[in-house]
Structure formats: C-alpha cells, structure tokens
Amino acid sequence: MPVLVMKFGGTSVATLDRIRRAAKRVGVEVAKGYDVIVIVSAMSGETNKLVGYVEETSPLFDAREYDAVVSSGENVTAGLMALTLQEMDIPARSWQGWQVPVKTTSAHSSARIEEIPSDNILRKFAEGMKVAVVAGFQGVSPEGRITTLGRGGSDTTAVAFAAAFDAERCDIYTDVDGVYTTDPRICEKARKLDRISFEEMLELASLGAKVLQTRSVELAMRYKVKLRVLSSFEEMSDEGGTLVCDEEDIMESKVVAGVAFSRDEAKMTLVTIEDRPGIAAAIFGTLADAGVNVDMIVQNVSELNYKGHVGGVTDMTFSCPVNQVARAEKALDDAKAAGILNFDKLESERDVAKVSVVGIGMRSAAGVAAKMFKVLSDENINIQVITTSEIKISVLIERKYMELAVQALHDAFDLDKAA
C-alpha cells in the first residue's frame, strides 16, 4: 500500500470535535487505499501552558526536564486520535516518540531527528492496521531521555516520517488554507500562493511565517518530499492549499514572493569589546553553549586604543528571540566574570521586530534592496540592522512600525496581484 503522511497542528486538534473532523479526513485517505501515518500536535494552548509551568518553576531550566514536561501534550492527542479512528472502525494505534523510536540527537529542546526505524510500524500495517498515529515534536536521545524538536517541531516529525516511509505526499493541515504573500491578519491584501519553492518557503519559515517549521522545509527539500499545506477548516480537495515544490515546477514567479516578519525579537549590543581574532567565536560560542539562537549579527568598524584598551575595540550587535535575553545576559556576564570576554556594557532592547522580503527572482533582478529601503524611508521607519541572502533582505526596526512596514512593502512589490 502507498503511504501518506498527514499532520494536524494544534488548532486542528484543539477540541474533541476537531479531532473527529480531522479523523474523518484521515478516513477519506484510508478509503482511497493509503496506509496513513498521522502526526499530531498538542491540543491548542496545551504546550504554552506547559512551557509556562516550566518557566515559572525554573527560569534557567534544565532542558531535559523541559522536554519531559512539554512533550506530554502530544501524547494526549495521539491517544485520543487513535481512539477516535477506532470508533470509526478504522484500525489504528498511537505511538509515542520513544516507542517508534524516533531517534534524535541529545540537543534537548532543539534536537534533530537522526533515524526513524520503519519496521515496527510497517509490520503493523502488514497485519491490517490502517493508521499509525504518532505524537509529533518528540523523540528519544541516545541516553534514553525524551527530547523535543523545538516549537513547530511536529512539522519536522511529519516530513521525517514521509522521508523514512517513502510517502507519496506529506499533507500539513493547519489553521490557514495555504502559504500567503504575508500574514492576512497584518495585511488584508495578502494573497494565497498555489505553489512556492522550497528555497522561498525556507526563508519565509525561518523569518517568522509560522506556517511551517524551518527544519521541516530543509528536510523536505533534501529528501524531495512533496509537501502540501492546507486548511483543516475547509472542504477537503486534492487541489487545495499550497504545494511546496522545486523551483523548476513553478511556471512563473515574481521577483518578490512574500513579506515575512517576526515580532518577538530583541537586539543586544556588547559595547566596547576588544577587537581581536577569535572574539566573535568567543562571544557566539558562549551564546551557543547557553542555547541562545542568535539571528542577525553586526560588527561596527573598529577603533584603535579606545579608552586605554590595548589593541582595537568595537561594538558587536546581534538579535535573538526576546525570551532568550535573560539567558544571553547571564551567559555573557558569566563569561566576563570568568575573564573570557571583556566588554564595557551590555545593552538589551526588547522592542524590535524583523521584516523581510523574500523571492527567488531576486537572484536575477537588481534594485530590490534599494526599493525596500526607499519604501521604509518614505514611511519614516528607521532601519537598525540589515542582513541579506541570495533571495531575501531582512531589516530590524522598532516593533511599533512592524505592521506599517509589512503593508507598505506588500503594496510596493504588487504582491496582491498574481504573477
């Protein structure tokens, strides 16, 4: 039997009624002859509740215990989905990550899947089981402890299962009906895309468009998994949603495919730090060891012999998620106390946001950056940090201007009109 992977996000399994609705969709695919692997998230709100418990208990938590706590929400949904399918007379059972087992690295809270043995589930399919319901987001480390894959990790679980079982397709059911040019809640002119390339989706995912976890798109690109994003709240059809696919499968594309943003950013600056070979490695090694996900990095031009410093000094600015600021501050202050780093001051700004334009067409079209900066300037929005890649330009701005910036850029690049 061909295998199909179907993933249901938190809002798609938020209540017992929604679980039933999702199960009916699974039933439709089973009736077509598929053996189905269903990946489920925690019921909407559950994971946030559990994360809240952990953070209140221990602000600088042991990530192994964090994982043990927050992974429990998916286990509940997996069991309930299996029971719902059984009630529909569809042979089904649930698997928790350690039961498959979904083998991951030991990087707790952001583990990577290393192997998914398929024999256990395939044997059950051979025995007549039609649906394997797997708790997403979780796995087990070589030490036998529970790991999680980071927020949105169930998408990655789904794509990894699709790759391991050579699935015909991986359908991601979510609360939106596809991938949009930007978030319709921010910009009412946002338009749904029928297709988007893996590369563009990767940038959009990593830039804060919360439709798919970045890692899931990377995996899908590497293993050529046909990935479809579609809504669990609309009528089911074989043509709905957005197909994430290879660049060559997209007929015509615009220079800019979408505008992404990320609201909960923070900007941190190490003021007057000695500018010597290895200083960046010392700073960002310290932050990586503390589990801080550094995003943008800017180093100022160096000044020589500033205030008696031997050698040059500089300022180093970086951005990270706002909820990691306390952790970053502690790690850097500890490194200073230990003599590993030497800086005058650490400044943290918690009220910034990141806005980005993304498009594979930017590779061949010039002037996109210039146009973006002009649009923001016309709106009197100050740009604090800039980074670019081959197919995207990102800027850090004051959070209060974020919506204005997204709307202005969406208009300027004609994203409300089809290519």
Added chain:
Amino acid sequence: MPVLVMKFGGTSVATLDRIRRAAKRVGVEVAKGYDVIVIVSAMSGETNKLVGYVEETSPLFDAREYDAVVSSGENVTAGLMALTLQEMDIPARSWQGWQVPVKTTSAHSSARIEEIPSDNILRKFAEGMKVAVVAGFQGVSPEGRITTLGRGGSDTTAVAFAAAFDAERCDIYTDVDGVYTTDPRICEKARKLDRISFEEMLELASLGAKVLQTRSVELAMRYKVKLRVLSSFEEMSDEGGTLVCDEEDIMESKVVAGVAFSRDEAKMTLVTIEDRPGIAAAIFGTLADAGVNVDMIVQNVSELNYKGHVGGVTDMTFSCPVNQVARAEKALDDAKAAGILNFDKLESERDVAKVSVVGIGMRSAAGVAAKMFKVLSDENINIQVITTSEIKISVLIERKYMELAVQALHDAFDLDKAA
C-alpha cells in the same frame, strides 16, 4: 545512604506553589542524609480531565490508548518537581515509568507491577544525585506499551519502590492528616487513628476510604514496608499522621476500627437465568473479560421449571462501579446474543451505595453484624445486599441514606472515643 520514599498525591502537587512546598519537605529529608525517591501524581484535576476526554471520545475505549492518554499528567508533575528541586540546588532528575523501567503486566488500566530494576537509579545516587522523581501510576508492558495501575495507583508505585529499594519508610503525603474512623466530611465526629493494622487498612481501602489504593496496602503488608499517611498541608513532624503497621504493633484496639463507604456503586440483576453448574463462571468470566470490576455477588434460591425453562432458574445480583454499567450491559447482552448466557432481563440500578464496618477485633467479638443491622433498621434503611469477611461487614443501600447510615454506625460503635 538509606533510601526514603515520599509520595505526593494530586492535591499536594495541584499548583506550582504546592509543588514547591512538597519539594521543601523533600529537602528536609535530604538534609537528614536520605537518598529520596519521590513519587508524584498528576496535578489535581488533570487525570479527571484526561479520563473525561477518553470517555467522551470512545465510551468503550481501547484500554491501551486510555493508558497512553491518562498517564501523561504524572509526567508533567515529575518534570516540574525535578526542576523545582534543582532550583533549590538539590541534584534531581525525573523518570517516566518506561525509563526506570517499571515493568508491569499487560492488564491495561489495572496493571500490576512485576519488577522494578533498581540499578539505573542507584547508579545515579552513587554519582551524587539526591532525589529521583518518578511519575507514579504508570509502567510499561512486556509489549512496550504504557500501562496504568488503576486510580490511586501512585500509592502502589510508592510502596513498590519502597520494597524494591529496601527503603526505611514510605511516606504518603495527601490532603488528609491520616486515616480516620470515617470520612470527616460525612461525619463530624470522625477521629484520626494513630495506628491501624495492614488488614484493617486493606479493608478500608478496598471499601472506598480513598486514602490509599488497596493494592498498595497489600504490597506493603507482603513486603513489610513501613507505611505512613500524613498531610502535606500541616507542619512536618516525625510523629504525625497514621502509621499502617502489623497487628502486633497496635497495643489496644476496638472491635470496630472504622466505617467505610463507597458512593458510586451500581447494582445489576440478571433476572431468570438458568441455574446450572458453570453459570457463575460464564457470567463473571464474561464480565472480567470486559474489564468490569465486580464487587458483591448474591445468588437467589433456585426455582425449578420456571416458565418452561428446562432445569432450575435463579436471579443473580452483583455490584460494580457505576461507570462500568454500560460496559457490563454490553458484555452481557453480547454474551446473550452469542448464546453463551440465557436470561430474561437485565436490571441496572445506578443509585446505590455501600457502607461497611471494619475491625480486626471482630474476629473474637460476636454480635457486630446483628448490631449493625439493628442500627440500620432503627433508621428505616433497607439493606439490599450483604457480604461479610473475617474483619468486615458490608451492605448495599439506597444512596440517599448513605450519610445517615455512616453517622448512625459511627455513633453506635463509639468510634468518636479512643480505645
């Protein structure tokens, strides 16, 4: 280091503040030099919520999926307790049932612990860990699926760990400060007992005094585990609570130690069933296979050749928890349809309660039953079913008379006065 087992029930870990309070008690024992194994229940209300989800999803649920769902609450508490202890600079980590592993039978939802390998946790103690936090109530079957031990199963987990680790004592922290002559919410004259024998505790536990799970008392009796029940809401002391111990450790005891009751009982009667050898085995085998916990059983005097039945006929009455009535009805109707049983009618009464008097002194004192029946008769309470054992007498009565019966019996046997 000597090992101490401390178990905290749902109300003792109902909030993050209460978990902190419980962790402080653990800290006191660690400071005395113990290696501590902490067994935790789910936060109060969580298990009921999960059971509610399962029952709404699938009234005749697959017990394997039930276990996978309802065991998740304990995992959350275990992780949070470990984090709380770490915040107090006490080296601690959490274990889920499958990680220890707590090896059980495959009888899902009412599994029995078969083995608890101690090497894994003892090695961690040897490495300097002071507290092992273990999720109660759960284990893993030979097939690698999650099992649970029945409601209140965390008590059993605690006693089993105390036996496996040869612990000095097993302290059960709960929302009451010990074992009472009856439930103080029903009878204000109820009095706390300083000591109670394993045998009496066993009867009280199995009769609905919800302080300890029956199985935990059985295990403690068999393995001579010193078991103490005490409140997590009072000041900690080495002398508080009730010690559950051998009969010979109790100086003087009364004929009746306590009055127990169980509110959520149902009475079912198979009307006009053929009376032949093997009929009871057929009925109760059917019910056992369906997972119905039958308690009291009464068979009426047989009638010969009733309404054309070949051979004798009789009525068979039994009691079971009220939430298992639907399951029992289905199992019996199915057995009738399959020709395994032949009865005219199945009557279910959902509004009965069980009231019992318990005491080891009953072995040598006569007239306890007669006195009990007289007391109930004086209150005009009709007795529907009676069962007795060496140290207890139980009756099934209409639920609305339950409180009245408990109070009258408590008075009649002078339970408000010490021996």
